[in-house]
Amino acid sequence: MGVPVTDPYHRGSQDIQPHRYPAPLDALEVALTDDVLVVHGGTPLEGRIRVRGAKNLVSKAMVAALLGDSPSRLYDLPKIRDVEVVRGLLGVHGVKVTDGDEDGALVLDPANVESASTDQINVHAGSSRIPILFCGPLLHRLGHAFIPDLGGCHIGPRPIDFHLQALREFGATVDKQPEGLHLSAPNGLHGTKFALPYPSVGATEQVLLTAVMAEGVTELRNAAVEPEIVDLICVLQKMGAIIKVHTDRVIEIQGVPKLHGYSHRPIPDRIEAASWAAAALATRGHVEVLGAEQADMMTFLNIFRSVGGEYEVTDARPPRLNDPGQEGGIRFWHPGGELKSVALETDVHPGFMTDWQQPLVVALTQARGLSIVHETVYEQRLGYTEALNSMGANIQIYRDCLGGTPCRFGRRDFKHSAVIAGPSKLHAADLVIPDLRAGFSHLIAALAAEGTSRVYGVDLINRGYEDFEAKLADLGAHVERP
Numbered sequence: 001m002g003v004p005v006t007d008p009y010h011r012g013s014q015d016i017q018p019h020r021y022p023a024p025l026d027a028l029e030v031a032l033t034d035d036v037l038v039v040h041g042g043t044p045l046e047g048r049i050r051v052r053g054a055k056n057l058v059s060k061a062m063v064a065a066l067l068g069d070s071p072s073r074l075y076d077l078p079k080i081r082d083v084e085v086v087r088g089l090l091g092v093h094g095v096k097v098t099d100g101d102e103d104g105a106l107v108l109d110p111a112n113v114e115s116a117s118t119d120q121i122n123v124h125a126g127s128s129r130i131p132i133l134f135c136g137p138l139l140h141r142l143g144h145a146f147i148p149d150l151g152g153c154h155i156g157p158r159p160i161d162f163h164l165q166a167l168r169e170f171g172a173t174v175d176k177q178p179e180g181l182h183l184s185a186p187n188g189l190h191g192t193k194f195a196l197p198y199p200s201v202g203a204t205e206q207v208l209l210t211a212v213m214a215e216g217v218t219e220l221r222n223a224a225v226e227p228e229i230v231d232l233i234c235v236l237q238k239m240g241a242i243i244k245v246h247t248d249r250v251i252e253i254q255g256v257p258k259l260h261g262y263s264h265r266p267i268p269d270r271i272e273a274a275s276w277a278a279a280a281l282a283t284r285g286h287v288e289v290l291g292a293e294q295a296d297m298m299t300f301l302n303i304f305r306s307v308g309g310e311y312e313v314t315d316a317r318p319p320r321l322n323d324p325g326q327e328g329g330i331r332f333w334h335p336g337g338e339l340k341s342v343a344l345e346t347d348v349h350p351g352f353m354t355d356w357q358q359p360l361v362v363a364l365t366q367a368r369g370l371s372i373v374h375e376t377v378y379e380q381r382l383g384y385t386e387a388l389n390s391m392g393a394n395i396q397i398y399r400d401c402l403g404g405t406p407c408r409f410g411r412r413d414f415k416h417s418a419v420i421a422g423p424s425k426l427h428a429a430d431l432v433i434p435d436l437r438a439g440f441s442h443l444i445a446a447l448a449a450e451g452t453s454r455v456y457g458v459d460l461i462n463r464g465y466e467d468f469e470a471k472l473a474d475l476g477a478h479v480e481r482p
C-alpha cells in the first residue's frame with residue numbers, strides 16, 4: 001500500500017492524489033462560522049495602498065539570523081501570520097526577537113541559541129513551510145535539529161525530497177519519525193556538488209543556508225534565481241558569506257567558519273503588488289501600489305499590458321532640502337472598454353510566477369475570447385476555478401499542457417491547464433477560501449461581481465496579505481464583518 005499523501009516527507013508519483021478543494025459550506029456550517037467577510041461587489045477599487053517586504057524573503061532572512069554571532073536587524077516586515085510563526089520558532093530556539101526602532105522592524109539576537117523540546121517546536125506544527133529551512137542553521141549551531149510537520153498552502157503534495165537529498169549530500173543524517181524529522185551532523189557539514197532536479201525555491205534556500213557555513217565549496221546547479229533568492233544571497237553576503245551567482249542557474253558558495261548579524265531592508269512583495277493590480281483590473285478600478293518594484297514584476301507587467309490593463313511606474317525620489325521626496329510604486333488601472341484574452345504559462349523566474357496566476361485569472365474572466373493558462377510549477381493549483389464558475393465564469397481545466405511547452409505534469413493525471421472563455425458576468429456567491437492566493441482571487445471575484453457575496457475562511461488571507469481589510473477599505477471596497 002502506498003504511503004498516504006498527508007505524509008509531507010514522502011515522494012512518489014503513485015501516491016499523489018488529487019487535492020480536494022473545500023466544498024461549499026452547508027447551512028449548519030455557515031451558521032457556525034464567524035470567519036466571514038460580506039462583500040458588496042460591483043464597485044471599482046480606487047486609491048493607493050503600500051506593500052512592504054516580501055513574505056517569501058522576510059521569513060527566510062529571519063531564519064538566516066540564526067547563523068550570525070551578533071544581532072541582525074530586518075526592516076519593513078509585513079504584519080502577517082508567517083512572520084509570527086517564524087518569530088515563535090526562533091524564540092523557542094533561544095533567539096531573542098524584539099521590535100526595532102521603526103514600525104515593521106525586528107532585531108534578532110542569536111547570542112543564546114539553544115535546543116528546544118519537541119513539544120515547544122510542535123506548537124508550530126502545520127502552520128508554515130518555513131520550519132524546513134531551520135535544518136542547516138540549527139545543524140551548524142547545535143549539531144542537531146527537529147523539524148515539525150510542515151504547513152503552508154494546500155496546493156498539491158509539496159514534497160521536500162530535494163531538501164532532504166541536499167542535506168544528506170552535506171553529510172547530515174535524517175531520521176523521519178511520525179512527529180517530524182530528526183537531523184544530526186555527527187561529522188559536520190561539508191561542501192558538495194549538487195544539481196536540483198527542478199529549480200525549487202525552497203531547496204535552493206536550503207542549500208544556501210547550509211552551504212554558507214559548511215566546510216569547503218558547494219556548487220549548486222539548476223538553482224532557483226527568483227528575486228527573493230537573490231535578496232537572501234544579499235542578506236547572507238552582508239553576514240560575511242562568499243556566494244557567486246554564475247550564469248545558467250549555477251550558484252557557488254565558499255563556506256566560511258563564522259558569520260555575523262546583518263541589517264537589511266527587503267525587496268517589496270511582488271506577489272501582493274500583482275494581486276492588487278489584478279484586483280484593479282477585475283473591478284475596472286485604479287490602484288496605486290506604493291513600494292511595487294518594476295524590475296521584479298517585468299513579466300507580470302507584460303501580461304498586464306497584453307490583457308489591456310494600463311500601468312505607470314513612478315520612480316522614487318529621495319528627500320532633499322525643501323522636498324520631502326516621493327516613494328516609488330506602480331499605478332495600475334482599467335482604461336475602459338474590453339480586455340483582451342491571452343495565453344500564458346507559469347514558470348520559475350524569470351517566467352510568470354505561479355502566485356500571480358490566481359488573481360489574474362479573475363481579470364481574465366472579463367477578457368473577450370479564450371485565454372489559456374498553463375500551470376507548470378504546481379500540479380494542483382487550478383481547483384479554485386470551480387468557485388469562479390459557480391459565480392458565472394466559464395473556465396474548463398485540462399490534463400494536457402495547453403498553449404505552451406510540455407511540462408513535468410503533462411504525462412500525469414493532473415488538471416493543470418485552464419481555458420477561460422470571456423467575458424462573463426460574475427454574480428455573487430457564498431465562497432470558501434481554499435488557500436492563500438486562491439483566497440485572494442475569491443475576494444477579487446466577489447468584489448468584481450454584482451451583488452452580495454459571503455467569503456468564508458478569510459483569516460487565511462492574513463497569512464500573506466498585511467491588513468488586507470484596511471487596504472480594501474482604503475480602496476473604497478464595500479466589505480463588512482457580519
Ligand code: EPU
Nearest residue numbers: 056158159160161162163200201202203354355377378436
Ligand atoms: N518540489 C519537489 N521537491 C522538493 C521541493 C519542491 O518536488 O523537495 C516541487 C514542488 O512540489 C513544486 C516545485 O518543486 O512543484 C516548486 O516548489 P518550490 O520548492 O519552488 O516552492 P516552495 O519553496 O515550497 C515557494 C513559495 C511559494 C511559491 C513557490 C514558487 C515560500 C514560503 N513559498 O514555495 O509561495 O509559490 O516558491 O515560486 O517562499 C505563496 O506565497 O503563496 C506560495 C505558495
